[in-house]
Amino acid sequence: MNLFFFWMLSLSLFIGQLVLLGILAWRKQRTNRKESSVDRQYDDLTDAFSSYMIDQGDRRFLQQLDASPDKQTVLERLLNHYVAVTKTGPTSDEITALAEQYLAQRYAKLLKQRNWAMRMNTLYFIEDFRMASLIPQLKEKLHKHSKLDQETQQLIRTLASLNEPVAIAALAKFPEAPARLYIDVFKRLDELTKLDELDAALDASASPALKHAAISYIGMAGIMLFLPRIEKELENEDPEMRIQALKALLHLQYMNDPGSLTPFFSSDSWQERMFASQIAGALQLSRYKERLSELLGDSVWWVRYSAAEALTQFSDGDILLSHLSTNHPDRYARDMANQWKTSLSGSEQ
Amino acid sequence: MQETALIVSYIVIAYMLFSSLSYLGLFALAFRKVKRETKLDKRESTEDFLRNQSTYPVSILVPAYNEEVGVVSTVRSLLALEYPEKEIIVIDDGSKDDTSLRMIEEFKMTKIPFAVRMHIETAEIESIYQSSIFPYIRLIKKANGGKADALNAGINLSSFPYFCAIDGDSILENDGLLKTMKPIIESDGQIIVTGGSVRIANGSTISRSKVEVIGLPRSPVVLMQIVEYFRAFLIGRLALSHLNILLIVSGAFGVFNKERVIQAGGYNKNTVGEDMELVVRLHRLLREEKSKQRIEYIPDPVCWTEAPDSLGVLKSQRIRWQRGLFETLWTHRKMMLNPKYGSIGLFSMPYFLFVELLGAVFEFIGYFIIFGGFFFALVDPQVAGVMFLVTVFYGSLISALAVLLEELTLHKYPNVSHLVKLYFWALTEAFWYRPLMVLWRVQGIFAAFRKKAHWGDMKRKGIST
Numbered sequence: 003m004n005l006f007f008f009w010m011l012s013l014s015l016f017i018g019q020l021v022l023l024g025i026l027a028w029r030k031q032r033t034n035r036k037e038s039s040v041d042r043q044y045d046d047l048t049d050a051f052s053s054y055m056i057d058q059g060d061r062r063f064l065q066q067l068d069a070s071p072d073k074q075t076v077l078e079r080l081l082n083h084y085v086a087v088t089k090t091g092p093t094s095d096e097i098t099a100l101a102e103q104y105l106a107q108r109y110a111k112l113l114k115q116r117n118w119a120m121r122m123n124t125l126y127f128i129e130d131f132r133m134a135s136l137i138p139q140l141k142e143k144l145h146k147h148s149k150l151d152q153e154t155q156q157l158i159r160t161l162a163s164l165n166e167p168v169a170i171a172a173l174a175k176f177p178e179a180p181a182r183l184y185i186d187v188f189k190r191l192d193e194l195t196k197l198d199e200l201d202a203a204l205d206a207s208a209s210p211a212l213k214h215a216a217i218s219y220i221g222m223a224g225i226m227l228f229l230p231r232i233e234k235e236l237e238n239e240d241p242e243m244r245i246q247a248l249k250a251l252l253h254l255q256y257m258n259d260p261g262s263l264t265p266f267f268s269s270d271s272w273q274e275r276m277f278a279s280q281i282a283g284a285l286q287l288s289r290y291k292e293r294l295s296e297l298l299g300d301s302v303w304w305v306r307y308s309a310a311e312a313l314t315q316f317s318d319g320d321i322l323l324s325h326l327s328t329n330h331p332d333r334y335a336r337d338m339a340n341q342w343k344t345s346l347s348g349s350e351q
Numbered sequence: 352m353q354e355t356a357l358i359v360s361y362i363v364i365a366y367m368l369f370s371s372l373s374y375l376g377l378f379a380l381a382f383r384k385v386k387r388e389t390k391l392d393k394r395e396s397t398e399d400f401l402r403n404q405s406t407y408p409v410s411i412l413v414p415a416y417n418e419e420v421g422v423v424s425t426v427r428s429l430l431a432l433e434y435p436e437k438e439i440i441v442i443d444d445g446s447k448d449d450t451s452l453r454m455i456e457e458f459k460m461t462k463i464p465f466a467v468r469m470h471i472e473t474a475e476i477e478s479i480y481q482s483s484i485f486p487y488i489r490l491i492k493k494a495n496g497g498k499a500d501a502l503n504a505g506i507n508l509s510s511f512p513y514f515c516a517i518d519g520d521s522i523l524e525n526d527g528l529l530k531t532m533k534p535i536i537e538s539d540g541q542i543i544v545t546g547g548s549v550r551i552a553n554g555s556t557i558s559r560s561k562v563e564v565i566g567l568p569r570s571p572v573v574l575m576q577i578v579e580y581f582r583a584f585l586i587g588r589l590a591l592s593h594l595n596i597l598l599i600v601s602g603a604f605g606v607f608n609k610e611r612v613i614q615a616g617g618y619n620k621n622t623v624g625e626d627m628e629l630v631v632r633l634h635r636l637l638r639e640e641k642s643k644q645r646i647e648y649i650p651d652p653v654c655w656t657e658a659p660d661s662l663g664v665l666k667s668q669r670i671r672w673q674r675g676l677f678e679t680l681w682t683h684r685k686m687m688l689n690p691k692y693g694s695i696g697l698f699s700m701p702y703f704l705f706v707e708l709l710g711a712v713f714e715f716i717g718y719f720i721i722f723g724g725f726f727f728a729l730v731d732p733q734v735a736g737v738m739f740l741v742t743v744f745y746g747s748l749i750s751a752l753a754v755l756l757e758e759l760t761l762h763k764y765p766n767v768s769h770l771v772k773l774y775f776w777a778l779t780e781a782f783w784y785r786p787l788m789v790l791w792r793v794q795g796i797f798a799a800f801r802k803k804a805h806w807g808d809m810k811r812k813g814i815s816t
Contacts, residue, residue: 005733008740015748019755023774026758027767034765086398119390126395152537159399180539182405222404303468337466344463 043076051080085130101131129160150176162190184215221250248277267293272302283312299332310342356730363717367745377590385760397529408436410509414501418519419448423457428522438487442505445495454490458482471503471617499618499625518603520657527653531606543608544646546600547653548584551577575784576658578777582753592648596699602626604654624675638692673795711792746781
């Protein structure tokens with residue numbers, strides 16, 4: 003056991019740390035200085051940018067931007083902030099034009115960077131700023147990816163946001179692709195392309211994953227155009243497809259033939275019974291009140307819960323629930339009716 | 352006698368060197384992942400989930416016992432959380448103060464009947480309240496049964512498939528839940544538990560239930576805990592999570608798949624380390640089912656909590672933690688070195704036994720030998736000197752390294768002065784803070800034999816202004 007050896011070990015770790023501390027402190031100082039300079043430039047440019055977005059004839063912003071030492075970083079932040087604020091609104095052509103003019107070259111380089119996070123950020127920005135000039139490079143990149151990792155998923159989303167149907171075709175390469183990703187793609191395509199792709203996805207020859215996602219998306223987006231085809235899926239032999247169709251109908255809040263719901267109230271699948279109850283409530287289908295009262299005593303909690311919630315949707319729901327809370331033969335049904343007659347369950351949505 | 356002391360010295364030295372190097376090895380494993388994500392724009396990577404209907408809804412459970420000071424600000428911070436669909440359930444576990452009253456007054460709550468599903472048996476539920484301003488805030492008033500029992504009651508009342516357990520004195524960052532749910536959503540439910548880094552809020556400016564300015568406290572006791580958290584979260588947990596063998600998700604904050612937790616039997620009421628025990632039981636369930644599901648930890652600091660600033664409270668907290676660790680390892684001793692449980696049984700359990708639990712015992716012996724060597728010729732002063740240096744290496748230098756690694760990867764503290772202050776305090780660890788920890792951890796092992804589950808008894812000052 004050599005004391006000298008341990009002295010040297012400790013000392014070298016200590017000295018190594020001091021060097022590292024020095025480097026990190028220097029780096030931090032430099033980053034902080036740069037950050038505050040960028041913040042200053044951002045603040046200085048904000049007003050001019052806002053004016054420019056209202057009136058592109060006001061060229062002050064472009065002049066100021068050209069004079070800015072960190073123009074790309076500052077512009078990226080301005081555009082990103084603008085997009086974040088107006089996310090649900092229409093995409094501004096001016097944002098795209100500014101990004102194409104000042105950032106396209108930079109992003110083309112960044113897409114080839116070794117740093118994964120930088121590549122991911124670039125993909126997010128290309129999507130946000132709708133930079134179509136980079137489509138060829140993105141397609142080439144997608145072609146090279148053989149694994150559906152986070153980067154490939156974002157590549158697919160970015161291409162979809164640029165209205166490239168190749169995004170859906172690319173997903174076919176990955177049988178393990180989650181429904182969530184298909185939905186993300188549908189969401190991003192423009193209206194006409196989206197309708198064409200959904201139409202194709204509902205075709206019998208489409209893969210089940212694609213079809214599930216399409217039905218789910220149609221419900222979420224409330225696209226009534228496909229209602230008859232969704233209703234037809236209630237007869238599908240695949241139980242998962244039927245559940246997706248019920249879920250979509252619940253979102254669409256309409257049925258051409260409410261009678262087709264009848265078998266689901268006595269289905270072996272509790273999910274089907276639950277969705278049937280929810281639809282009966284949402285569409286206020288009075289003919290099913292009795293079935294709902296029965297399902298209040300279902301063996302599955304979620305079915306009881308949904309049946310009670312459905313009853314609250316009817317104009318006489320409170321009276322019905324009040325009656326059931328004392329007269330239903332099932333104890334759990336009485337509890338559930340009691341809960342719903344006095345309060346509406348809350349969740350933030 | 353001297354020969355025995357010498358042999359023990361060699362064992363302790365070998366042990367401490369092994370532990371130090373295993374820390375470094377673990378960090379090397381985790382470094383790539385942390386570094387890889389450092390520059391990622393977190394806002395961009397989570398904003399899609401905000402508007403996405405396929406983002407799983409989450410029930411947020413806040414167990415509270417005598418939390419009248421902090422509970423309202425915690426719930427307010429939860430209200431401000433960016434998340435598409437959530438409900439907040441506060442469980443007052445028989446508090447002796449005005450925890451419930453504060454909730455009822457602040458959120459205009461009224462008593463409601465509720466058909467609670469009894470997935471897990473709990474102490475008697477006295478009443479359930481619902482806010483008339485935010486109907487998705489509920490309060491359960493129940494008989495005292497301990498934190499685990501309170502969480503189980505919250506699980507019974509919750510409506511959603513995932514629940515997030517958060518301490519009544521903690522503040523979650525606005526996008527904290529989104530960040531924590533992200534791995535679960537992206538894995539399509541293959542990840543069943545996620546934990547995020549917990550940071551110490553003392554010294555930071557928190558207003559309107561939000562961390563406005565990150566800062567450092569003055570108290571050395573709290574400063575050292577900050578360093579300690581870096582070391583534990585950054586070095587230990589990240590690497591273990593990377594290997595899918597993480598046994599701890601902080602009790603202060605974690606997200607769980609409810610169905611899996613119910614299958615596992617909920618939180619265990621008979622231990623003070625209910626958070627760790629549940630995670631071990633979930634691992635056990637997954638291994639026994641040969642499931643590919645996993646448990647993950649994210650390095651982002653998403654939750655801020657109040658650390659004790661007095662030695663007395665810190666002592667009882669550490670005794671409780673160590674006791675919890677002991678009880679968990681003892682309860683699941685069947686898994687130890689059992690190949691049936693894969694890397695959990697062969698690596699993780701022994702690691703927690705030898706490094707996290709028995710480490711304190713080895714160090715305790717080490718301090719005796721150093722004193723004995725220098726003052727009573729128990730061992731050769733040269734050996735005592737080696738032991739001293741190894742202790743400094745194991746304590747101060749590794750902790751100081753953790754500070755530097757935090758700056759290298761996450762760099763959350765904004766000023767150079769913060770970095771320097773934390774670094775130099777970390778260097779003092781082996782000389783005062785670590786011996787205290789070692790002493791309390793050894794006491795914790797003894798305390799494990801005196802069983803009685805109870806809440807931590809820290810007097811809250813409240814972290815929000």
